[in-house]
Amino acid sequence: xxxxxxxxxxxxxxxxxxxxxxxxxxxxxxxxxxxxxxxxxxxxxxxxxxxxxxxxxxxxxxxxxxxxxxxxxxxxxxxxxxxxxxxxxxxxxxxxxxxxxxxxxxxxxxxxxxxxxxxxxxxxxxxxxxxxxxxxxxx
Amino acid sequence: xxxxxxxxxxxxxxxxxxxxxxxxxxxxxxxxxxxxxxxxxxxxxxxxxxxxxxxxxxxxxxxxxxxxxxxxxxxxxxxxxxxxxxxxxxxxxxxxxxxxxxxxxxxxxxxxxxxxxxxxxxxxxxxxxxxxxxxxxxxxxxxxxxxxxxxxxxxxxxxxxxxxxxxxxxxxxxxxxxxxxxxxxxxxxxxxxxxxxxxxxxxx
Numbered sequence: 050x051x052x053x054x055x056x057x058x059x060x061x062x063x064x065x066x067x068x069x070x071x072x073x074x075x076x077x078x079x080x081x082x083x084x085x086x087x088x089x090x091x092x093x094x095x096x097x098x099x100x101x102x103x104x105x106x107x108x109x110x111x112x113x114x115x116x117x118x119x120x121x122x123x124x125x126x127x128x129x130x131x132x133x134x135x136x137x138x139x140x141x142x143x144x145x146x147x148x149x150x151x152x153x154x155x156x157x158x159x160x161x162x163x164x165x166x167x168x169x170x171x172x173x174x175x176x177x178x179x180x181x182x183x184x185x186x187x188x
Numbered sequence: 189x190x191x192x193x194x195x196x197x198x199x200x201x202x203x204x205x206x207x208x209x210x211x212x213x214x215x216x217x218x219x220x221x222x223x224x225x226x227x228x229x230x231x232x233x234x235x236x237x238x239x240x241x242x243x244x245x246x247x248x249x250x251x252x253x254x255x256x257x258x259x260x261x262x263x264x265x266x267x268x269x270x271x272x273x274x275x276x277x278x279x280x281x282x283x284x285x286x287x288x289x290x291x292x293x294x295x296x297x298x299x300x301x302x303x304x305x306x307x308x309x310x311x312x313x314x315x316x317x318x319x320x321x322x323x324x325x326x327x328x329x330x331x332x333x334x335x336x337x338x339x340x341x342x343x344x345x346x347x348x349x350x351x352x353x354x355x356x357x358x359x360x361x362x363x364x365x366x367x368x369x370x371x372x373x374x375x376x377x378x379x380x381x382x383x384x385x386x387x388x389x390x391x392x
Contacts (some may be wrong), residue, residue: 071192
């Protein structure tokens with residue numbers, strides 16, 4: 050891998066932009082195409098590209114395997130937790146109107162939280178899948 | 189103009205699909221399937237389904253391709269020559285295809301506002317979603333708010349996929365770092381897992 054200068058430098062330049070683009074997709078999902086699912090995949094793609102070019106060992110130093118696995122579960126908890134918070138505030142499950150005084154603001158917060166849950170889960174699962182496949186050696 | 193784009197994309201899609209079947213090198217087949225996904229994403233764009241196109245391009249062309257490449261690194265990239273003639277599968281596929289095309293003849297015209305699918309809840313979403321939430325992307329509002337349960341289920345499905353893959357591939361190791369002694373059965377489970385990776389693109 051040491052002699053592939055263009056690949057290494059190209060990936061080094063691309064990775065941060067891919068990650069910033071993922072967060073753009075995440076937070077611009079209210080106004081344009083995109084949302085947590087796409088953002089999670091793009092964010093994971095940034096890490097996977099790093100792992101493909103610089104090797105799995107380096108990616109594991111950046112992102113220990115426990116991180117994506119915990120993220121996968123944490124995202125589902127954030128999502129369902131939002132539902133339980135609305136329940137505790139007197140609304141129905143995942144009824145975001147009760148999250149703020151103005152129902153429209155509540156909807157805004159609610160969608161922000163659940164999209165956060167979605168990006169966390171999807172990011173964790175995609176990187177976790179990559180670890181599961183790439184971590185094996187050929188028999 | 190849009191017809192030209194549609195026809196071009198569909199022809200390329202057909203050529204790519206046939207190439208995937210004909211090619212024996214699995215590395216080439218994987219790359220062609222990535223191209224197939226990207227062309228599908230282009231078709232979704234011409235149908236104004238930006239969110240679906242986005243998901244297809246990211247998952248179908250991106251992550252699925254990488255997962256398949258990861259599998260190829262384990263199982264080798266040369267497909268064995270088939271030992272039987274594909275007459276019966278070809279016949280079944282053709283019959284199913286003809287039935288599907290026949291069924292599509294009865295479907296309402298694409299994009300017609302008087303279609304049944306546009307008469308049920310869609311008008312409410314189009315007219316009221318901005319009042320309800322102040323968010324201008326209706327797809328986000330439908331997925332996040334009106335259909336919040338469904339999206340939670342999808343998140344759980346994605347998470348379950350990871351759990352399933354870990355159960356199959358990463359038994360007894362931290363993060364799947366088994367180094368030696370993979371039984372043939374274990375490698376088989378890796379290759380049968382491949383279609384599921386592509387299926388996830390449906391959940392966008």
